[in-house]
Amino acid sequence: MTIKIKRLDHHGIVAGVxxxxxxxxxxxxxxPQDDKQEITPGEAIKGMIMNGLGFSNRPLSLSPQFxxxxxxxxxxxxxxxxxxxxxxxxxxxxxxxxxxxxxRLFSLVSHQACEIEAVDCQFKSLDTxxxxxxxxxxxxxxxxxxx
Numbered sequence: 001m002t003i004k005i006k007r008l009d010h011h012g013i014v015a016g017v018x019x020x021x022x023x024x025x026x027x028x029x030x031x032p033q034d035d036k037q038e039i040t041p042g043e044a045i046k047g048m049i050m051n052g053l054g055f056s057n058r059p060l061s062l063s064p065q066f067x068x069x070x071x072x073x074x075x076x077x078x079x080x081x082x083x084x085x086x087x088x089x090x091x092x093x094x095x096x097x098x099x100x101x102x103x104r105l106f107s108l109v110s111h112q113a114c115e116i117e118a119v120d121c122q123f124k125s126l127d128t129x130x131x132x133x134x135x136x137x138x139x140x141x142x143x144x145x146x147x
Contacts, residue, residue, distance in 0.1 A: 006071040011050050015075040018046050021113045030108065031096045038084040043076055044093040047085045050075070061087040 024042035
């Protein structure tokens with residue numbers, strides 16, 4: 001019997017939150033799928049989020065190295081391998097996000113997260129452009145002392 005030990009660290013919490021917010025399925029619904037790829041765009045973005053929160057100051061091209069010692073089958077699904085998070089797949093996914101519209105994609109994800117977590121989305125606006133200043137602001141500069 002062979003036992004293999006892999007560290008989960010905080011990545012299990014991050015993956016769990018992403019799964020609870022159904023981010024992967026939402027992203028997969030709006031970004032084009034490529035049947036030749038082993039992972040979906042949603043899984044690629046999930047991987048980039050996890051990489052960014054655990055492997056800082058490293059280029060995305062090192063993502064396969066980041067996932068090598070993690071239990072990927074618990075963080076993603078069976079059949080996903082560290083080599084699937086290569087720079088070509090991640091680059092294509094970022095291009096798809098740009099083509100769809102990053103702000104639009106963020107709005108969809110944040111709206112869904114607020115609905116799932118029952119966040120009150122009502123807000124009040126404060127117009128900061130029309131703030132009245134009662135008196136002119138004066139800057140006091142002390143006189144220079146002469147010797």
